[in-house]
Amino acid sequence: MKHKAIIFSSFSLLPLIFSPCFSFASSDVLLRGSSLSVEKHDSDTLSSPDKTFTCGFYGLGGNAYWFSIWFANSSDRTVIWTANRDKPANGRGSKVTLRGTGALAVTDADGSVVWEAHTTSTDACSLELLNSGNLVLRGPHRRKLWQSFHHPTDTLLPTQLLTKKNKLVSYLKGGEFHSGYFNLYFDHDNVLRLMYDGPDISSLYWPNPHFNVSTNGRTNDNSSRVAVLDETGHFQSSDRFQFNASDRGLRIKRRLTLDHDGNLRLYSLDDQSGLWIVTWQALPAQCIVHGICGRNGICVHTPEPRCTCPPGYEMQEPSDWHEGCKPKFNFTCSKPRDVEFLALPNTDYYGFNAVKNNNASFNFCRQTCLDSCSCLGFIYVESQRWCWTKSSLFNGYQVPSFPGTLHLKLPISIVASLEPIHNGSAPECSAARDQLLVDTSYGTIGKRVRWAYLYGFASAFGAVEILIFFSGWWILFRKRDVHCIVEDGYAAITSQFRRFNYDELKRATRNFKVEIGRGASGLVYKGVLADRRVVAVKRLGDVYHEEEVFWAEVRTIGKINHMNLMRTWGFCCEGKHKLLVYEYVENRSLDKHLFCGDVIEWRERFRIALGTAKGLAYLHHECLEWVIHCDVKPENILLDKTFEPKIADFGLAKLLQRDGANTQFSCVRGTKGYLAPEWALNLPITVKVDVYSYGVTVLEIVRGIRLSNWVMEKAGNEEQEAELTVFIREMKRRYQCGEDWGIEDLVDERLKGQYSRKQAGVLLEIGVTCLEEDRNKRPTMDSIVNQLLEVDDEP
Incomplete structure (x- = not known):
């Protein structure tokens, strides 16, 4: 490296030799007094000894650069740590320097400090990047004075501890390094949580905020707050939360990342393609994440999540859903006769319940909202007679799983004009709007909601076309004998599984020698995998010879993760052989x-x-x-x-x-x-x-x-x-x-x-x-x- 290769005169070398800082020389160690230049960001870098990680200036186009660590062998050079994430350095004249005072600093073109590693010692001797991906500032006798593992950004690497002193913060959006709105951290009650911390509100969304700590399978009966991902892909937290990568085993490069969409995912690197594969994720349904559609916005499960504005509202900022939606009207304390309610089935806004009643009639709930100027609508679950009036509309979502209906409070003039408004909806919003179902049971009737029937017919017609297309696609690919697995479908359906081959499971079970159970679904055998994990292998019966039945089982299991449900590590599907691989449970049934x-x-x-x-x-x-x-x-x-x-x-x-x-x-x-x-x-x-x-x-x-x-x-x-x-x-x-x-x-x-x-x-x-x-x-x-x-x- 040009700037790191420091040439000492015989006189300047003597103090270093007799200094406690002196150690082996290496081109991948930044010594005291040396720097990395942004102009030579392609060559002025540090590498880990095994060449897995690289550290240096990282640009995303334009004139902005970040001092970062990235995976050298991934196809997109995936960044796992950034020093100056919210203050990018200039593309000219910027550098990172291990100063003579022992301070590590990133300076801009004008010499101003945009980031500095804070240490209590001024004895720093060298900066090096370890095989673990940890950037370490060493002092005399190779003592660690500072390390990047103590200051994570959005990613946790194997052996890196998450403690009460640090947290993961997502990037703002894909392709940029600025701090986003989602945090993974230990709460004051010692429970590991995900939180949306936006400009308007903060809202917890994982684990399920409707349940208490124990119901979520966690415990706060401990004084420690620490979590770690080990090198085999096993994650364990002091609040009793744990999970395994679907490809659990050694010698696989992994990262646990809080993505910009608010979901926590574990990734494994495919060495051949350089692509990342999701091997676990915290939330199977993206609409569970709070804040992704902003104030007043609604996340619609289609099944891919889409943001939309409710009737009578429009996007605040067309390019950014985090800004949410704004009303097209001025909401004043109108007389009841000037207000109408529009019913949106299976729709809810989490939190901000002004009134909650667990045994209320619909009319009581409606009247309560009418009597309050601050009420923007109410949720009513008819089967349980549950009523919530809403003072604010945050964290909206519409999914078939929610049994209630949102009754949105709107001026009657807005309701009357909904038909022309929806006919003229913006192209980027139309797909999501078609999914936002509107019920007229308690609200507008006749011409006011003809648009709902029109869009309902259009959606149904489109669904039929999609069904015909995919039916033809399926028939075509069956003829090509994809039989049990189409690669794209496999990646989507089995993101929490590893696919085993039949010979591998045959060896693990010693040719299915030790039977440990049997039932209507098939026989179960004990086995030991190559990585020494003891497993239970279920050989599915004739009922699963139909591919549709087998895939129904796989899809079900792929969505499920709970400490009181038997963990599944993978499956096999080769011709007539269909097997599922479970954890082995010691004490039988x-x-x-x-x-x-x-x-x-x-x-x-x-x-x-x-x-x-x-x-x-x-x-x-x-x-x-x-x-x-x-x-x-x-x-x-x-x-x-x-x-x-x-x-x-x-x-x-x-x-x-x-x-x-x-x-x-x-x-x-x-x-x-x-x-x-x-x-x-x-x-x-x-x-x-x-x-x-x-x-x-x-x-x-x-x-x-x-x-x-x-x-x-x-x-x-x-x-x-x-x-x-x-x-x-x-x-x-x-x-x-x-x-x-x-x-x-x-x-x-x-x-x-x-x-x-x-x-x-x-x-x-x-x-x-x-x-x-x-x-x-x-x-x-x-x-x-x-x-x-x-x-x-x-x-």
């Missing part, structure tokens, strides 16, 4: 412990009931679409070495829209004794079938015996009746007659009285209510989680 073998103590039983409820609540309420397990039973609840439950076989699940009242299955799924009445009555199947099965399982956890045995013989063998029916009838009789539950007679006698009476009572009550024949009377899984958490600490 619940039934092996509950109905035989050693007795499970009460504390473990309660934890199993709570953890199972959390896993089902995640499937039912946190996924973008409802996921029905369809076969909840002790055999599908696996226990790890600490007896933490992990629900298995959710790949048999049914994905459906949350308004899918007409959902039908082609055949009955599940196990006799755990099946809800809907199956026999041929009624539409909803998540309440899982609630019913959970109720049976909970009662079996308390009783310690099979209640799900399909029949039992009564005296004289004259009649047969389900044992569960007898049990529930007796429980309801006691309850209706005001008798004591008689908990002592109901709890597993093998516990010898060592249990929490209050917890047992709550579990029995939950079990009975879950088994209501009328599914509408059964509780939801998230309400069950809350009930159990209230008694979690009971002795």
Whole structure:
């Protein structure tokens, strides 16, 4: 390097030789008094010894340059750290210098300092870039005085710690290095969170802000705040959050980046192509991210996220959605007769609830908003009679999973003029506007909303054309024998998986020698991968020979990540061979412990009931679409070495829209004794079938015996009746007659009285209510989680 190669005279070299700073000389070490020049940014660089990383001035075109570290072998030279991210240096005369005073500084053309590494020592000797990607300022005896790992920007590298003293901050938008609006950090309660910190508001959006710490599978019962990604692709945080890369293993270059769209993603580098592959991401649905469409904006899941303005609003800044939308009217405290409400189904704005009522009529909710000058609209969920009035419209989203309707408060003159406004919508907004469905049940009628029908017809016609196109595409590619995998589809669907080949799994299982389980979906074998991970390999049965059925399972699993759901590491699809690779769970399934073998103590039983409820609540309420397990039973609840439950076989699940009242299955799924009445009555199947099965399982956890045995013989063998029916009838009789539950007679006698009476009572009550024949009377899984958490600490 021209500027780094410092030539010393014999006299100038002597002080350095006898200085504690003296060490080996290298062209990839910036010594004290040396500099890197922006004019020679292509050659004036530092490289890590293994040539993975490069450090120097990085330009994006124009006259702006940043002192950065980037991956040398990625196709786009991906930047992972930037010193002067908010103050770019001039393309002429700028340089980074390790000064004689020991300070590391980036100076602009006029000599002004645009960035400086702050250290308490003035003894800095050299600057070097390590194989880990860490830029280190060393002092005497190679002591670290400063390092870039302590000051991350938007990316965390393997072995780099995220602590309470630092955080990740996204870039403002793709292709620029300025600080953006999204942060990953440890909150004051020691929980790792994602937050939108915009110009108007700050709003937490991950983990799910609707749930408490425990329901989200986290803990704040610790004083440490530290998280790290190791070299195998395993991430672990002190709040108990963890995940694995889908291609977990050594010798893969990775980065964990908070992207400019607010999603946290783990990337792996393909050495051959130089491209990055997403191997994990925090949020499967981008519209969950807060702030991406700005004030008043709505994120529409189409399924790719699109920003749009609600009727009566327009973009504040056409080139930047972060600026949101502005009203086309002056909102004054109008008389009720001058105001109209426009209904937008499946639409919500998170936060800013002026009034919240959990048992309100629609008219009450509407009148409350009319009476308040600050109310901009209200959300009403008819099925639960929930009402929220909104004082501000932030974090808007429209997804099929939200069961409520936004009733937008607008001047009647605006509502009347909506048709010509929408017919003249801007081209860049039209695609998203077509997706913003408008309901007229409680609002405008007749000519005022003819545009909704017009656009609805246009959307339907376009959807038919797209369907025909992709049907032809599918037929064409089947003939080319892509059979199980089209590369683009694979990349999109299986971003959280690694694809194994059949021979690899055959070796791992020693030719499928050790069978550890079997069920309706196939046989399960124990295996050991090349990286020494112990796994469970499920060989899927004949039902999965149809590609559509197999891909339905893969799509389901690819969207799911929760500590109480069995983790999936990959799959295999080669001809007739279709397999799924799961984590190996040491303590087998619940039934092996509950109905035989050693007795499970009460504390473990309660934890199993709570953890199972959390896993089902995640499937039912946190996924973008409802996921029905369809076969909840002790055999599908696996226990790890600490007896933490992990629900298995959710790949048999049914994905459906949350308004899918007409959902039908082609055949009955599940196990006799755990099946809800809907199956026999041929009624539409909803998540309440899982609630019913959970109720049976909970009662079996308390009783310690099979209640799900399909029949039992009564005296004289004259009649047969389900044992569960007898049990529930007796429980309801006691309850209706005001008798004591008689908990002592109901709890597993093998516990010898060592249990929490209050917890047992709550579990029995939950079990009975879950088994209501009328599914509408059964509780939801998230309400069950809350009930159990209230008694979690009971002795």
